Each structure stands twice: as structure tokens, then as C-alpha cells.
Amino acid sequence: MAVVATKQYQSLTQESAISLASELSLFPDEAKLTCEEIGDGNLNYVFLITDQMNGSGVIIKQALPYAKVIGESWPLTLKRAKIEASALKKHGEYAADLVPKVYETDENLAITVMEDLSHLTIVREGLIKGESYPKLSTDIGNYLALTLYHTSDFALHPFEKKALVIEFSNPELCKITEDLIFTDPFFDHETNDFEPALQVEVEKIWNNKLLKLEVAKLKRSFLTEAEALLHGDLHTGSVFASEEETKVIDPEFAFYGPIGFDIGLFLANLIVQSITREGKQRDVIHGHIRNTWTTFSSKFAGFLELSEFDSFKDIEGYNAFLLEKIFHDSLGFAGCELIRRTIGLAHVKDLDSIENEKKRILLKKQTLKTGERLIVSRQEIDSIDAVIELLGEIKYEYSIID
Amino acid sequence: MAVVATKQYQSLTQESAISLASELSLFPDEAKLTCEEIGDGNLNYVFLITDQMNGSGVIIKQALPYAKVIGESWPLTLKRAKIEASALKKHGEYAADLVPKVYETDENLAITVMEDLSHLTIVREGLIKGESYPKLSTDIGNYLALTLYHTSDFALHPFEKKALVIEFSNPELCKITEDLIFTDPFFDHETNDFEPALQVEVEKIWNNKLLKLEVAKLKRSFLTEAEALLHGDLHTGSVFASEEETKVIDPEFAFYGPIGFDIGLFLANLIVQSITREGKQRDVIHGHIRNTWTTFSSKFAGFLELSEFDSFKDIEGYNAFLLEKIFHDSLGFAGCELIRRTIGLAHVKDLDSIENEKKRILLKKQTLKTGERLIVSRQEIDSIDAVIELLGEIKYEYSIID
Numbered sequence: 132m133a134v135v136a137t138k139q140y141q142s143l144t145q146e147s148a149i150s151l152a153s154e155l156s157l158f159p160d161e162a163k164l165t166c167e168e169i170g171d172g173n174l175n176y177v178f179l180i181t182d183q184m185n186g187s188g189v190i191i192k193q194a195l196p197y198a199k200v201i202g203e204s205w206p207l208t209l210k211r212a213k214i215e216a217s218a219l220k221k222h223g224e225y226a227a228d229l230v231p232k233v234y235e236t237d238e239n240l241a242i243t244v245m246e247d248l249s250h251l252t253i254v255r256e257g258l259i260k261g262e263s264y265p266k267l268s269t270d271i272g273n274y275l276a277l278t279l280y281h282t283s284d285f286a287l288h289p290f291e292k293k294a295l296v297i298e299f300s301n302p303e304l305c306k307i308t309e310d311l312i313f314t315d316p317f318f319d320h321e322t323n324d325f326e327p328a329l330q331v332e333v334e335k336i337w338n339n340k341l342l343k344l345e346v347a348k349l350k351r352s353f354l355t356e357a358e359a360l361l362h363g364d365l366h367t368g369s370v371f372a373s374e375e376e377t378k379v380i381d382p383e384f385a386f387y388g389p390i391g392f393d394i395g396l397f398l399a400n401l402i403v404q405s406i407t408r409e410g411k412q413r414d415v416i417h418g419h420i421r422n423t424w425t426t427f428s429s430k431f432a433g434f435l436e437l438s439e440f441d442s443f444k445d446i447e448g449y450n451a452f453l454l455e456k457i458f459h460d461s462l463g464f465a466g467c468e469l470i471r472r473t474i475g476l477a478h479v480k481d482l483d484s485i486e487n488e489k490k491r492i493l494l495k496k497q498t499l500k501t502g503e504r505l506i507v508s509r510q511e512i513d514s515i516d517a518v519i520e521l522l523g524e525i526k527y528e529y530s531i532i533d
Numbered sequence: 534m535a536v537v538a539t540k541q542y543q544s545l546t547q548e549s550a551i552s553l554a555s556e557l558s559l560f561p562d563e564a565k566l567t568c569e570e571i572g573d574g575n576l577n578y579v580f581l582i583t584d585q586m587n588g589s590g591v592i593i594k595q596a597l598p599y600a601k602v603i604g605e606s607w608p609l610t611l612k613r614a615k616i617e618a619s620a621l622k623k624h625g626e627y628a629a630d631l632v633p634k635v636y637e638t639d640e641n642l643a644i645t646v647m648e649d650l651s652h653l654t655i656v657r658e659g660l661i662k663g664e665s666y667p668k669l670s671t672d673i674g675n676y677l678a679l680t681l682y683h684t685s686d687f688a689l690h691p692f693e694k695k696a697l698v699i700e701f702s703n704p705e706l707c708k709i710t711e712d713l714i715f716t717d718p719f720f721d722h723e724t725n726d727f728e729p730a731l732q733v734e735v736e737k738i739w740n741n742k743l744l745k746l747e748v749a750k751l752k753r754s755f756l757t758e759a760e761a762l763l764h765g766d767l768h769t770g771s772v773f774a775s776e777e778e779t780k781v782i783d784p785e786f787a788f789y790g791p792i793g794f795d796i797g798l799f800l801a802n803l804i805v806q807s808i809t810r811e812g813k814q815r816d817v818i819h820g821h822i823r824n825t826w827t828t829f830s831s832k833f834a835g836f837l838e839l840s841e842f843d844s845f846k847d848i849e850g851y852n853a854f855l856l857e858k859i860f861h862d863s864l865g866f867a868g869c870e871l872i873r874r875t876i877g878l879a880h881v882k883d884l885d886s887i888e889n890e891k892k893r894i895l896l897k898k899q900t901l902k903t904g905e906r907l908i909v910s911r912q913e914i915d916s917i918d919a920v921i922e923l924l925g926e927i928k929y930e931y932s933i934i935d
Binding site: 296306318340343347441449 | 695748752753
């Protein structure tokens, strides 16, 4: 990295991205490189550099010093590029096939040069189109078990774990989550964004003391519980996949937090798909929901039994206690994600792209209701099947009402 | 600190401690300085430098690069001197009258120059002698509320809190606690140290699956829950007091951990005193136990209502939930402390100094029993009065048996 390590931060252009790829000797000398900016452009540039001679490519991702989603006025730490690259590498130690390879990083330029995954599709986009990802939930269940177990106190010497807690301290991006997932949607806050037809439901949320009490507990957990190195933003837009492959990208929100947060975010984004679907198409998603949890939990439980650092691993009931805690936490975090994706600042295309207004509003109400139920009843929901049952009940409730 | 900042670490002697005090201009030029090493010498030197002209003094505390308790073979990070000085200063921001003033620090020499408190006595020693500290529990309750609230997410901007989590990362000293409080006493481990007459009780502990399950949960909390900047070792040997004053010293184990840990350690060390006493002398201690909790909890609750950073502070039930969690955590941690002080590596003089063997063994059994009950039943114990009732029951149980 000596070539670029001394550079001052400046935004890359398509031309300078190609120059950088050449300087880094990532392609043969005779390569004919072209460049395309393929990011959604909210927080980062994503340049795809392709060698026209053989079609091989790399991605150069550069963090922008501001969030474009609400204009250039929201500055955002460039340190997140380093966090993202470090998290990809750390998670890659345990789940090498499930994250992109990192070739180079440069902290000054806030760039990560990594594996080109453009042959895959973003899972959110694919699911909306009805694409099938047969390996998705097995791969994500494994990814969750591998990354979360191996960065926890169960798998690491306490000195190593505590060093990672420092390395992955990520206050700025955690603050975004603290505000946008755990706070603003539950109060009449200016960042919220919801359709006027939801006004009554939204006010019910703001006035639901029991719900807010439970959200407060979940936020407390997010603020204080350093259980494992999380991805931190594991929605279906952070997963690239095909029928054969799954790759988890974009861990710029990585930090040491509660294990259930990653699981809950992923489950919530599957639940949104379930809510938008009917009949057998729902069953596909319910299969993924069930399989994500069962794959994670069986693998994680297996790891716990082999823990090198947990003196209490053989104590009857302890591993079950841990998995129950993670399960209930996951449901609560899933509930928060469902609500914030419906009425908070950052929406999901799964719901917003539904053109029929009556249907869209109905499904958004179902999403809110599901979120509330998961948050308030999470301690009573005792299995992943009970979650799927609840999804059925909520559709049914509304079909009577409307 | 320019004077000493360039020095390499070397153990101070009485002579070099006097030279250092002179160099630092802590006394007038005409001062006639004398020096006495007054530490218990396990982990640190504590030099008291006194000006014979007027009796004024300062303490120079120097961390040793090893723990003398088990010989020079146990190296111990010198970084703890910096942690201790920083924690005294940080806690001093909120509880200035309850901690010693820090005059100077030097990281290379691992020294802290601080207020001379030699007019006070160590509370453990005083309580053993039957001395009265009428302000003790009010002062410690206030100290706990002030230091724990003001370093928590409720009082600090998340960026500031997360910076402090890094500053006070203390893996080496946490490891001592993880091993000696939460692990070794519950297994047949070589660090344990107990009288042969306790063999049956000790084996019962090692075989008590329910107890070990609950200890596992408490250890998990200690490893993961970064709630506030703890003292980390708040037993009665870490408190200097008189009838008028209370000063908390020695926070070298400071780190971000669960709030109940500090409270639990202090309560446990009062409970040991309760177990060694009879009649009205017990009531004095029970008064301190009750008052420590009620002072802490009422003050902490008052602070929560004014929280600048907790959006959920006005949600009915949330502050009560927090205080209940802290209370139950405190009881569990107190239980661990009671057990480890009886059968683990580091004992307490309150019990070990009892010369009558039959009495000593009986009281040690009561201490173990109390620890077990607090750990296993902590979620069912709903008030500090119920704790005091339990202390009475356990004395009664044994008086029937023996």
C-alpha cells in the first residue's frame, strides 16, 4: 500500500479510480480497464473496474465524508472505511466464503479494494422480483454463527476480545442506529417519514407506553452489551447472492454489540417480504426465516460446547439460557427494524414500491403491527415456529378488518 | 510533569520518593521531608512523605510490575497506575469529596501523587475493631450514585461514553476478577485456598449446578455489560474513613462494567461484618447495608429523571426496571464476593482473624450459605429489607444445626 498510503483524501473519479487500480498492480500490464460507478451513492462511491480483455474486475469502494441521503450537511466519519475493511477481514477469518475478499485498503483515501461481486444480485432487489435464493438462509445462518461465535468471549481470550472491542469502537455509526432505529420512530421526531394514511397508527406507537418501555430496554442492550463483533446493518440490501452463492457486504456499522441485533435485522427484512407476499410465495420466505434461526442456533450451540474460554460451558442450562436470550433479543431488534423501516427515515423498497396505495398502506400497517407484537411479546414467543404463526395471525387480523 | 516524564520505570525507595516529592515542588523549600512505606505491599508501594515542619503530607503510590501476593512470578501491567489515577480524577469530577485529590501522575514511573489520608482508617480494619463510621453508608451510597450515573449512557453523550470505554479498557485486571471471583472458586482450581474443615461445603458448591448456572450468567454480565465506569474493587479495604469523612481509594480495577458489581462488592463486605457480629452490633451493619442501597437507589433514580441523553426516561416503568436490574445484579455479585472471600485466593481478615476455630468455621459456612442464597435467589429477593431478613435466617439456620 506504499503507493497510495501518503495520499490526502479526495473523492475518486472514474478516471482516478482506474489509475489507482493500475498503480496497485491488480491487473496485468496489458489490461484494458473501464470503470463504472455502481453504488447507490448515499454514503459511498462504488467503482467497478473491469478488464475488457477478460472480463475480470475489482471493486473500489470509497467512503464519502457526508451522507448524501439528507444532503452534504450531515458529515460522516471516514473512519468507517477502515472499520468496514477490518470487519470484512475479521469476519472473513471465520466465514471466508461468505464475505468478499479484501485486496487492499487505504485509510487516508477511505477506500477498500475488494472482490467484484457484480455477477450476484442484491437480495432485497431479487426477493422483490420473486427471485429464489435456495442457499440464502443456510448461508446467512452459518455466517451469523461463525462470525458472532468466533468474535465472542466464548471463542477469544479476554485480552484479544477486549482489543477488538477497542478496534471496532464505532461511535458515529452506532449513533445513527441509536437514533434511527431505537429512538426517533417512537417519538414525534423530524427525521421520521411516513405516509399520512398511517398517522393514526404512528400516533398509537408514540402513545404506546408498554411498547416504548420494551424499546427502551432494547436500546439499553444495544448501548451496553458488547457480546460479539456485529455486522451492524445486516438487512437484505447488505447481502449479495445467486442460487449458488451468498456474500455479506457493507459492514461499516460493525461494532461490539448484542448478538441478537444482526439476527433480528436479517429476520425483520425477511418478515417484510413475508408481509408483501401471498400463499406459497410466503412459505418460501417462512422457510428462510425458520432456517436462518435453526441453522444459526444449531451451529452456535455446537460451537458453545467446544468453547475454549467458557469454564461454564458444560453447566446444564447455560447454553440454553444463552440461546434463549439471543432469540428473544433477536425478536425485539427485528420489531424495531420493522417499525423504523415503515415510519422512520430509511424505508425499504419492498413496501414503498407497492403501487396500489390501499394495499401498500395495509401492508405497512401489518408491518407496524408485527413489529409491535415482536417487541412487546418477545419474551413469550418461545420458538421460530411461533414467529411464523404470528405472521399468519397478523395477516388474518387485518383481512377481517379491511 | 516534565520533571519526571522522561524517567524509565524503576522502583522507588524511601530516598528517591523524597527526592521526587522535592522535584515536584509539592512542599516549601524549607520543608524537612521524611518518608514511610505504608502499603500492604501486595501490588504497590505506598510512600507517605511528611513535612516534619508542619505535619503536612502527600502519598506517592507506585505500581509494582508484579503481584507480590504469589511472588514475583505474576507480572502485572503497570498501565493500572494510569487507570487508577484517571479513575480517581474522573470519579472526582462527580464525587470530589469522596475520593483523594490527585496532584501528579507519571505513566513511566507508574506513580500517582495524591492527597495524604493517613488521618483516616481503612474501614475493614475499623469495622473489625468495632469502630463506628456513622457517615459510611450515606457517603458510599452517594459515591456509587454519583460516579456510576455520571459515567453511564444516561449522563454522557454516546461519543464521550464510548471514548471512556476505550480509555478504561483494563483487560489484565479484569482477568483477575474474571478468574478469582467468577471462575476459580466454583471449580476445583489450584488458586483456591480454604480450610480443610470446609471441604464438604466447598464440594457442595462445586457440584451445585443451579448455583454455577447463575454464576455463569453473572460472569457473562461482567464480561459484556459496559454500563458505567466502575471502581472495580470496592470492598471495605478500599475505603478510608473516620466519623466525619469517607474516601474511596485504589480504583486500579476500574473499567466499564455492570453497575451492580460495585454495589455488590461493597454490600458483600458489609455482609461479612454482619455475619461476624451479634445483637445490636449486627444492627449497626444492617443499617449500613440498608442505607447504602436506599441512598444509592434514591439518588440514582433522581438523576435518571433528569437524564439529558435518555429519551425514554419518562416512560413509566423504565427507571424502575433499571433499578430492579441493578438491585438483582448487585445481590448476585455480592454472593460471588462472599464465596470467593471464603474459599478463593484472596481472603478477608474479618473471617480469617477469628481465633476460635469452631466459630470461624461456622461463620465461614454462613458466609458461603449467604453467598449461595444471594446468587440463586437474587431475582426473587425484592427489597433490601428482604436481604437483611435473609441474613437473620441464615444465622438462625446454623444455630439450630450446631
